[in-house]
Amino acid sequence: MSEPDPSSVEEHAPAGPGGVASPVPEAKKRGSALRRLGEVVVIVAAAFILALLIQQFIVKPYVIPSPSMEPTLVEGDRVLVNRLSYHFRAPERGDIIVFEPPGNEGSEPFIKRVVAVGGDTVSVHNGVLWINGEAQDEPYLREYPILDDFPEVTIAPGHVWAMGDNRNNSGDSRVFGPVSEDAIIGVAFAIYWPPDDFGGL
DSSP states (O other), rough: OOOOOOOGOOOOOOGGGGGGOOOOOHEEEHHHHHHOOOOOOOHHHHOOOHHHHHHHHHHEEEEESGGTTTSSSTOOOOOEEEEEGGTTOOTTOOOEEEEEEOOTTOOOOOEEEEEEEOOEEEEEEEEEETTTTEOOOOTOOOOSSSOOOOOEEEETTTTTEEEEESGOOSSSSHHOOOGGGGEEEEEEEEEEEEEEGGGEE
């Protein structure tokens, strides 16, 4: 007698009495389905927790709420903010930061550009920003001149001076003063929405 072709052998449940294949018990089927559902629930929960941890400690998305950073960022843009950077380095001039505004605890975070750091002097006169006595060339500004002079102040250590790129339509450190480094949530590093503006900052 020839051996059966293994490739054509169908799987059957174990034969019961009389050589007839026994059906898989309903309880076993239900148990298998519940096990698969449990695995899906665990995977979804783990993904959710991981997303929360990433937002809390590594990268968090933010929506630009106002035109104060035009033309660099326009209202409605969505940016990614690195929450780890300042654990390894101090804020630098030119960084675009998200921070809790001084004196407005509980309000929505602000996003502005760091123009001066601890130890710097900063002022506005003749329509230009001055840092440490030198006029600044700021090609990213929406317009010149900067309206309204601002007297020279010295930034205390552990603080930064933050201003919007839309200087003539920005409530910034000229209004609320220096920003404590402890109030900084992170540094914005990329636009991810809308797709046409996708790219680094």
